[in-house]
Amino acid sequence: MPKSTEYEAKTPDDAGFIAYDEQEDAVWRDLVARQLPAVRQHMARPYLRGLDLLDMPTERVPQCPDISARLGELTGWSVQPVPALIGFGKFFGMLSDRTFPAASFIRKRKHFDYIEEPDIFHEIFGHTPLLTDPAFAAFSQAIGEAGTRCGKADYSWLIRLYWFSIEFGLMREDGQLKALGSGLASSVTELPWSLSDAAEHRPFDVIDILRTPYRIDIHQPVYFVVDDLDDLFAAAKRDLLADIERARSLGLHAPKYPPSTAA
Secondary structure, three states: OOOOOOOOOOOOOOOOOOOOHHHHHHHHHHHHHHHHHHHHHHHHHHHHHHHHHHHOOOOOOHHHHHHHHHHHOOOOOOOEEEEOOOOHHHHHHHHOEEEEEEEEOOHHHHHHOOOOOOHHHHHHHHHHHHHHHHHHHHHHHHHHHHHHOOOOHHHHHHHHHHHHHOOOOOOEEEEEEEEOOOHHHOOHHHHHHHHHHOOEEOOHHHHHOOOOOOOOOOOOOOOEEEEHHHHHHHHHOOOOHHHHHHHHHOOOOOOOOOHHOOO
């Protein structure tokens, strides 16, 4: 996460709704219009099913209470606006409570192509479709529960499993490589990059993932590919704290970029 930002959180009213202005609604509308063709072409079916189930508005910024109502019917999850960038401890705690923390602001027009910190387009358009699926929702909750049991020194290890699956995971679908992660669904440039021969594709392996450092401000040089979703969901039933200890004993892989900026 960036250490500073020019964005300020928006405060919801007593019912949880936020007053977005016409310019903010227009940014959402244009982001969705630009991203949908690539999403329909490159995203995996679990994401696309969730997107259709949510049927979120395309002409204005969605409201968290509306998304929460639909998620609540499907998987018991909700979306809660957060006042600022939150730490790993709070993030894991919210996931364990089946609550997804959503940044309340939307990017400015000058950051239309890329914004380093997550905004509501990334949070709602990117993340919530997978939370409509009980198995994916349970996977996210399991990572959250593991985070509530581990020490702060383990946070940076555990978050890599979330990063390389829910955020930037890939999967094979009918023999084709498809994108699964929310960071890909909400990025017009990284979505096709992740599926190209320019990126490195590794088989999904929990220990390998835990040992792989990443940066948030570049296109990922490495992506992990799930051949069978059961392999991903089985990871939620593992002793993730023991996995972290094993990964720590083996050490981090050498990063593909300067290690001083790796997470």
